[in-house]
Amino acid sequence: MSSFQIDHVVPENLADDPQKFQETKAKLNLGKDFDLTGFDNLLPCKPGANGQKGSIIMEPARIHYFLAIAADKKAEIEQRLPTNREPQESESALILLQQCLERSELSAEEVGRILEEHGERRRKYSVSSKR
Numbered sequence: 001m002s003s004f005q006i007d008h009v010v011p012e013n014l015a016d017d018p019q020k021f022q023e024t025k026a027k028l029n030l031g032k033d034f035d036l037t038g039f040d041n042l043l044p045c046k047p048g049a050n051g052q053k054g055s056i057i058m059e060p061a062r063i064h065y066f067l068a069i070a071a072d073k074k075a076e077i078e079q080r081l082p083t084n085r086e087p088q089e090s091e092s093a094l095i096l097l098q099q100c101l102e103r104s105e106l107s108a109e110e111v112g113r114i115l116e117e118h119g120e121r122r123r124k125y126s127v128s129s130k131r
């Protein structure tokens with residue numbers, strides 16, 4: 001899993017600009033309920049490709065091609081996901097750190113330091129809870 005990233009076919013940063021998001025949905029003939037973070041808009045991709053694409057909105061034919069692939073895999077992904085599973089706090093934190101690193105909001109060194117501090121706290125908690 002660490003060798004790929006999840007890419008939003010229709011860029012997720014459109015959520016920050018509702019008017020542009022509505023215009024993009026209309027231009028692409030996407031339904032009014034189209035979800036930027038839904039499985040219909042997510043595909044695995046190599047980190048380099050994801051970084052190159054960034055917030056580019058591809059031409060409609062390409063977007064529909066990739067959205068069709070995502071839609072085709074949606075049922076399988078949902079079936080494989082554990083049911084009634086809330087993401088654990090550590091998983092959410094790791095995802096947030098990865099996103100911050102990808103957006104250059106944190107350096108690799110800062111992420112490493114945060115993970116190291118978190119690991120030390122977990123070890124201390126684990127030792128004290130066994131007493």
